[in-house]
Amino acid sequence: MPIDPKLRALLDSLPPAPPLDQVTPDQVRAHIQKMVAGMEFPDLPQVRTQDVEIPAPAGVIPARVYSAGGAEPAPVIVHFHGGGWVVGSLETHDPFCRYLCGLTQAVIVSVDYRLAPEHKFPAAVEDAEAATLWVLEHAAELGGDAKRVFVSGDSAGGNLAATVALLLRGKATLRGQLLLFPATDGAPEEYASYQSNATGYGLEAVSMRWYIGQYLAGEEQRSDPRFAPVRASDLSGLPPALVMTGEYDVLRDEGIRYAERLTEAGVAVTHIHYGRMHHNFAVWPLTVAALPQSFEARREMAEWVRQTAQ
Numbered sequence: 001m002p003i004d005p006k007l008r009a010l011l012d013s014l015p016p017a018p019p020l021d022q023v024t025p026d027q028v029r030a031h032i033q034k035m036v037a038g039m040e041f042p043d044l045p046q047v048r049t050q051d052v053e054i055p056a057p058a059g060v061i062p063a064r065v066y067s068a069g070g071a072e073p074a075p076v077i078v079h080f081h082g083g084g085w086v087v088g089s090l091e092t093h094d095p096f097c098r099y100l101c102g103l104t105q106a107v108i109v110s111v112d113y114r115l116a117p118e119h120k121f122p123a124a125v126e127d128a129e130a131a132t133l134w135v136l137e138h139a140a141e142l143g144g145d146a147k148r149v150f151v152s153g154d155s156a157g158g159n160l161a162a163t164v165a166l167l168l169r170g171k172a173t174l175r176g177q178l179l180l181f182p183a184t185d186g187a188p189e190e191y192a193s194y195q196s197n198a199t200g201y202g203l204e205a206v207s208m209r210w211y212i213g214q215y216l217a218g219e220e221q222r223s224d225p226r227f228a229p230v231r232a233s234d235l236s237g238l239p240p241a242l243v244m245t246g247e248y249d250v251l252r253d254e255g256i257r258y259a260e261r262l263t264e265a266g267v268a269v270t271h272i273h274y275g276r277m278h279h280n281f282a283v284w285p286l287t288v289a290a291l292p293q294s295f296e297a298r299r300e301m302a303e304w305v306r307q308t309a310q
Helices: 005-013 025-036 094-104 123-138 156-168 205-215 219-223 252-264 292-309
Strands: 048-054 061-067 074-080 107-111 144-154 176-180 241-248 269-278
Touching: 005 269, 048 123, 061 094, 061 123, 074 094, 074 123, 074 156, 074 292, 094 107, 094 292, 107 123, 123 144, 123 156, 144 156, 144 292, 156 176, 176 292, 241 252, 241 292, 252 269, 269 292
Parallel strands: 074 107, 074 144, 144 176, 176 241, 241 269
Antiparallel strands: 048 061, 061 107
16 A cells, blocks of 8 residues: 555655765764754653663663653663664653653653764663663662563664563563564665665665664674574574564564564564554654554554553
8 A cells, every 4th residue: 555645745844864975973863853853742641750870881871761650660661762773862762752651651761872883883782781681670769660671662772672682581581572663684685675665765775774884893793683683593582572563664574574583483472564654653753743653553552561561
């Protein structure tokens, strides 16, 4: 089916992105921030927030904690923002985290991990793992339940969430993983969605290749399971997963493949595929409040968390 007409109109209204081969990462970040600045987000839940610093081997990691203020220890969701490992911040994903906190009544910990190219792979992975271990240790202090900790991420953040679940297997217990339109591989040529959705749908194939080039220090890292979890030899024993994919997304097929591989390994998987939608429509600030489907997708996230947290 053709892309949703309201989404098509929204995409067509956006200012053109600067050619990535002619700009610096800081200029890309400034472009994103300019688009987000001044946007309105209706019906944002009233939740409590606290900015914290998480100690880690490479230095402190900024994070923001969202709480709905319930009396009982709540599930905890450690969220890693998207942005190709190069852009994104606590601020770009603040609306999404507020929506998710209100819907799930969970404690949300949004992690401001180090970005590339200033900090190449595996810096973001190291920060994501360290932040998750810290949350597991300090969940009660945050109003959460250490036995009901989830990892979550959108796009590149979904890549980090999947990787953390792999790294902590056998070391710590996670209740689940929310993989929202995730990047799971470093071999674009193997996926038809890189051709069929190459241009015109937000995240473009050339942009994704640029992000990967900024993140990785060498071609040999493309097959490293800490970057390409779909290439891990063994995916058994991982926590239940919610995998979301969109029809008009360059990352569609690798997200589908990861859901398939998890299922083959005996992992409990809920895969929700959204026809007529593009990459990360339920999370990214430019579409997080602009589409009815975005609200519906977040309600489905919340229902999955509620069921899995029981």
